[in-house]
Structure formats: C-alpha cells, structure tokens
Amino acid sequence: MINNMISEANHLSGQEIGLCYHCHKCAAGCPVVGAMEYGPDRLLRMVALDQRDAVLRSRDIWLCAGCYTCATRCPNDIDISAVMDALRQLAVTEGYPAGERDALLFHKLFLGVVQRLGRSHEAAMLGLFKILSRVPIYRDIDSGVALIRRGKVPILPEKSGAAPEVQQIFRRSK
Numbered sequence: 001m002i003n004n005m006i007s008e009a010n011h012l013s014g015q016e017i018g019l020c021y022h023c024h025k026c027a028a029g030c031p032v033v034g035a036m037e038y039g040p041d042r043l044l045r046m047v048a049l050d051q052r053d054a055v056l057r058s059r060d061i062w063l064c065a066g067c068y069t070c071a072t073r074c075p076n077d078i079d080i081s082a083v084m085d086a087l088r089q090l091a092v093t094e095g096y097p098a099g100e101r102d103a104l105l106f107h108k109l110f111l112g113v114v115q116r117l118g119r120s121h122e123a124a125m126l127g128l129f130k131i132l133s134r135v136p137i138y139r140d141i142d143s144g145v146a147l148i149r150r151g152k153v154p155i156l157p158e159k160s161g162a163a164p165e166v167q168q169i170f171r172r173s174k
C-alpha cells in the first residue's frame with residue numbers, strides 16, 4: 001500500500017519528485033506564480049514533507065495552467081504540470097473543495113466540450129462558464145469581441161474529424 005504523499009504523487013504523475021533540489025527555476029518562469037499561495041517548487045517540497053491537507057486545499061493546484069514552462073526549465077526534467085494533475089485528482093477523489101472559486105466547473109466544462117467536439121471551443125466553453133458560474137455575462141466582452149473579429153476565436157463550434165477517437169479515450173479513461 002502506498003502510504004505517503006510523495007509516493008502517491010509520483011505514482012499518479014509518473015514523475016520523480018524527490019529529484020527536485022529547489023533551484024527555483026520552475027517558479028521563476030511560471031506565468032501564474034504571482035497568483036499562487038506557494039508556487040510550484042514550494043508545493044513539491046510540501047508534497048515531499050507529507051503536508052497533505054495544505055497541498056490538497058491549496059489553490060495553486062487549480063491555478064496551474066498546464067503550460068509546461070516549468071517542465072522545460074527544470075534541470076531534473078520534472079514535469080510539474082503532471083504532478084499538478086495528480087494533485088487535483090487526489091483532491092477531487094478525497095472530497096477537497098477546489099481551492100479556487102469555480103475552478104472545478106471550468107475543468108468540467110472544458111472536458112465536456114472536448115469530449116463532444118473532439119477539440120476545444122473557447123466561445124462555447126466561456127459562454128457556458130459565465131452562465132453557470134453567474135459571472136456577469138458582459139464582463140470582458142470587449143476582449144472576446146476583439147478576438148472574434150481577428151478570427152482568433154470562431155463563433156460557431158466545429159466538430160473535429162477525430163471526435164470519435166477522442167470520445168473513445170474518454171470512455172476508456174472511465
């Protein structure tokens with residue numbers, strides 16, 4: 001039986017957290033570290049120290065954008081985004097509330113859209129998010145309109161030809 005947090009997180013993420021020597025390069029490049037409570041390198045240390053409750057309650061695991069910047073900077077090739085995925089999985093499994101308001105809703109909507117279309121569709125996802133999270137629908141509307149005008153965000157969703165394969169991945173993951 002796996003009986004400490006670092007073993008569990010290593011097992012779920014496929015990473016070797018013990019290799020971290022806290023050089024801080026990941027945190028220095030993380031685009032959302034300013035909004036985090038601890039930052040990626042401190043969070044890894046907390047996992048190693050078995051500070052389970054603080055880690056699983058932390059909003060950092062929900063703020064991670066999965067951008068892989070940390071992984072590309074790490075001298076020990078630790079993919080922290082995979083560790084963050086594992087920590088979110090543990091938090092949800094153990095019934096911890098998401099440390100960031102509506103983060104779980106956002107993740108569910110993103111996965112729901114990808115499952116249905118075989119790809120992401122930002123306009124659909126953000127429209128649904130605003131309605132369900134009760135964020136004022138007109139907040140940020142200017143940025144959205146500008147992105148649509150520049151052709152960066154299509155208004156109508158388009159199903160990917162790979163949607164059946166993507167749906168099969170979702171079925172298998174369950």
Ligand code: SF4
Pocket residue numbers: 019020021022023024025026027040041044070073074075076077078080
């Ligand atoms: S860059 Fe790698 S070794 Fe350095 S603190 Fe981050 S995870 Fe640890």
Ligand code: SF4
Pocket residue numbers: 026029030031032033040063064065066067068069070071080081084
């Ligand atoms: S993957 Fe997450 S922790 Fe790593 S740099 Fe990006 S946002 Fe930060």
